[in-house]
Amino acid sequence: MLLANRRLRTALPLVIAVVALAVGWGLSVGLSGYYVFLAISSVTAIIAVLGLGVVTGSAGIIALSQLTFAAIGAWVVAWMSVNEIPGGFPVWLLAGGVAGGLAGILIGLPALRLRGVNLAVVTLGFAAAFDVMLIQIQFPGSVDGIPVSRPELFSSDREYFFFAVIVLVLCALLISWLQRSRIGSSWKAVAFSERGTAAVGQSVSSAKLSAFAVSAALGGISGGLIAGQVQLPFASSFAPLQSLALYILAVMSGAYLIDMAIFGGILWVLVPELLKKWGVPQDWGFVVFGLLGIQALTSGTNLGEGIRNLFRKRSRKRLVEGADLTAHEVGTSVLDVFAVPEAANPVPADAPPVLEVVDLGVQFGALKALDGVSLQVRPRSIMGLIGPNGAGKSTFVDAVSGFLPQHTGTVLLDGQDITRLAPAARARLGLRRTFQQDRVPPQLTVESYVRFVTRECIDNDELTDALTFLGCPAPEERLSTVDVGTRRLIEVAAAVLSGPKVLILDEPAAGLSHDEHLQFGQRLSRIPSRFDTAIVIIEHDLDLVRTVCTEITVLDFGRVLAQGPQQEVLDDPAVIAAYMGDAEINS
Ligand SMILES: Nc1ncnc2c1ncn2[C@@H]1O[C@H](COP(=O)(O)OP(=O)(O)OP(=O)(O)O)[C@@H](O)[C@H]1O
Helix, strand or coil, X not given: CXXXXXXXXXXXXXXXXXXXXXXXXXXXXXXXXXXXXXXXXXXXXXXXXXXXXXXXXXXXXXXXXXXXXXXXXXXXXXXXXXXXXXXXXXXXXXXXXXXXXXXXXXXXXXXXXXXXXXXXXXXXXXXXXXXXXXXXXXXXXXXXXXXXXXXXXXXXXXXXXXXXXXXXXXXXHHHXXXXXXXXXXXXXXXXXXXXXXXXXXXXXXXXXXXHHHHHHHHHHHHHHHHHHHHCCCCXXXXXXXXXXXXXXXXXXXXXXXXXXXXXXXXXXXXXXXXXXXXXXXXXXXXXXXXXXXXXXXXXXXXXXXXHHHHHHHHHHHHHHHHHCCXXXXXXXXXXXXXXXXXXXXXXXXXXXXXXXXXXXXXXXXXXXXXXXXXXXXCCCCEEEEECCCCCCXXXXXXXXXXXXCCCEEEEEECCEECCCCCHHHHHHHCEEECCCCCCCCCCCEHHXXXXXHHCCCCXXXXXXHHHHHCCCCCCCCEHHHCCHHHHHHHHHHHHHHCCCCEEEEEXXXXXXXXXXXXXXXXXXXXXXXXXXXXXXXXXXXXXXXXXXXXXXXXXXXXEEEEEEEHHXXXXXXXXXXXHHCHHHHHC
């Protein structure tokens, strides 16, 4: 089933590409002259919007300079054409795309530190500054009236339109492949949570920069095509205000979905044309786009997602009516009869600790959140880290996983000192963590999320087995359609499948019902031997702690209050007095 789905997903874009080429050829011979020119404008706009879909839609970064990258691409193509650089138009176009991509990386660098309005100001400022410069330096050939040479085989408008369609199809195939690859998953992950992205070993910087580069490269290609279309490009075709309108169009339509980028590109040309036909000044097109953008930003969704949700609801309803089971129920019922053999691999008593924390200290101003905390985690063991609210448990996890670099003390993973490493580097070495808050990007499917987290190709059987083992939904289920509790289970499953040496779980069962809690505990206790990993679990539910933990460390006011085998710690009068109270500990 999974294999058949994957084959279909690989073949579908190719089939659509062939159909798109056929439609493009049909239009190139069927449309009348004026509409051919409009159609070329649409295709160039679609490529630019497709790029914006990557940076704004997938990676969630505000970028208001798409037409500046287009201007860079157009300038490079015009310059290469005027100077008759060998290779011809396709090579010039590629060079325009590369130039746009490089400029994108340059503008993307501030994006590593800036967010939201600040980043919008930087990108719009870049667009305005480049616009002023472009007016000064002009496009090569524009002053002397030397037109950009089109490709020899596609010199008429009709032929050039078909050439533009071929370029669009290639760009769309590339984006479709990237969106389904690990890079695409990293864009969606970084849009949802930078901490969550780093925690799975993915560099946040490279995710953001690659989104900027791909988006700007498509901008450059779009501009290069415009240069070939108009043949004498001018700065006014790439004004910053138009970049703003294009951004709104991308947000409103949901341009990370390829069909919606096509819709957005068509709208880009259609709205001004309709206004012209009705005798309304074309600049009112910006007002129309602005209103559509306000609607999209206030509703928090976009047209593409809205339409898809409608279809998904209908097909889900049909599925539930037919089978009378939801996807989650299917996962749970399968688990009830699922028996997984545990690996028989006991740990020698004298085995060195897989995680060793020595004298860890964290200070927030005057508050000592952690003070001299030391602990050792043995291979394939489950250690419970408990303590009252504010005891320092989450601070401990943040410090050990690298999210609080200003801590004192030492962290050793399998004997290696990782104290100075960034979170992503620690994750790649085998120290994985999950979060108290939901950090699972809803735009992905279960399978694409697991494959992203595991950073390698796990085979289909392994994937299905592990998801069933932990009671997760089917691989093809979209994460946006499952509840938060189930998303946390999927987060745990993915982390486990990444084969960590140590997995730190921060309240993993939050959001699960009481029964699911107990089931989760049973599954959790089998993870260390089955997946050869040690677990540190932070949990308030003492039933779960009793079910799964072999050892316990109790924190109180940032210090270790007690440490050792489970029963010994839970019987410690100091723990009873300071943390739980007699009634609860004896219950
Ligand atoms: N960024 C921060 N700035 C200042 N103080 C902080 C910060 N983060 C945590 N603290 C403080 O550090 C102490 C430890 O907090 P922490 O969140 O680690 O506790 P916890 O044991 O995880 O609590 P809970 O069980 O409620 O999650 C608390 O007093 C908290 O207010």
